[in-house]
Amino acid sequence: MRKPFICGNWKMNKNVEEAEAMITALKDKVKAVDNVEMGICPTALCLTTVKKAAEGSDLVTGAENIYWKDAGAYTGEISAKMLADSNIEYTIVGHSERREIFGESDYEVNKKVLSALSHGVKPIVCVGETLEERKADQIEAKVNFQVDSALAGLSEEEVEDVVIAYEPIWAIGTGETASAEEANRVIGIIRNNIRKEFPKAADKIRIQYGGSVKPHNVEEIMAQSEIDGALVGGASLEADSFSEIILKTAEIYK
Numbered sequence: 001m002r003k004p005f006i007c008g009n010w011k012m013n014k015n016v017e018e019a020e021a022m023i024t025a026l027k028d029k030v031k032a033v034d035n036v037e038m039g040i041c042p043t044a045l046c047l048t049t050v051k052k053a054a055e056g057s058d059l060v061t062g063a064e065n066i067y068w069k070d071a072g073a074y075t076g077e078i079s080a081k082m083l084a085d086s087n088i089e090y091t092i093v094g095h096s097e098r099r100e101i102f103g104e105s106d107y108e109v110n111k112k113v114l115s116a117l118s119h120g121v122k123p124i125v126c127v128g129e130t131l132e133e134r135k136a137d138q139i140e141a142k143v144n145f146q147v148d149s150a151l152a153g154l155s156e157e158e159v160e161d162v163v164i165a166y167e168p169i170w171a172i173g174t175g176e177t178a179s180a181e182e183a184n185r186v187i188g189i190i191r192n193n194i195r196k197e198f199p200k201a202a203d204k205i206r207i208q209y210g211g212s213v214k215p216h217n218v219e220e221i222m223a224q225s226e227i228d229g230a231l232v233g234g235a236s237l238e239a240d241s242f243s244e245i246i247l248k249t250a251e252i253y254k
């Protein structure tokens with residue numbers, strides 16, 4: 001069985017002090033959990049604070065974005081190598097906000113995935129359709145294209161270390177979720193598509209759902225057979241709501 005992964009994406013929220021206080025509170029609430037991988041992706045500014053505050057717990061830390069070069073004249077960027085040097089385990093790549101607001105392309109997403117893996121940092125690759133694409137019956141074409149592009153040039157072993165987050169764009173921060181069955185259906189499509197090129201990795205790779213995951217709907221989502229976790233935005237900002245999501249997932253996987 002794949003170990004579920006519940007990961008918070010704080011986006012551009014929390015200063016250093018707030019980050020430390022939240023992790024200290026969260027650590028205590030989830031200390032008994034051993035069957036769910038738990039993580040937080042804070043801003044670059046708070047990465048080492050979160051890492052340090054999480055010491056003594058099973059919480060892992062991830063960046064929200066990287067650039068694919070190791071070092072150099074790339075003002076404003078951080079590299080996978082820098083994350084690895086600070087023992088940061090994960091990085092989100094290709095979040096829809098980065099694709100939409102900052103114009104990130106599938107080509108760039110692939111370069112970032114390759115760079116992360118080359119430094120032992122596991123990428124959480126976000127994919128998902130817009131409402132227009134959903135209405136035009138293009139969900140499958142869109143997500144499979146994004147996943148194929150992101151995984152281009154990877155070995156089967158590398159694919160096993162990737163996490164995919166299926167985040168329908170219309171469900172992010174809107175309070176709307178895909179129904180659990182619909183999320184499960186699309187994630188099944190993604191897994192079957194991965195199976196064509198990576199038959200062994202397809203059963204091992206974890207595919208999360210993201211988009212308005214909250215304590216009140218997480219059980220329904222996590223009870224689905226294809227869904228291996230959640231990438232949580234708003235509800236990961238408070239220790240109470242995020243721990244509730246983790247504890248409910250742990251209960252389902254007992």
Ligand SMILES: O=C(CO)COP(=O)(O)O
Binds near residue numbers: 210
């Ligand atoms: O974008 C998300 C996680 O990456 C989802 O955000 P919300 O949970 O706030 O909808």
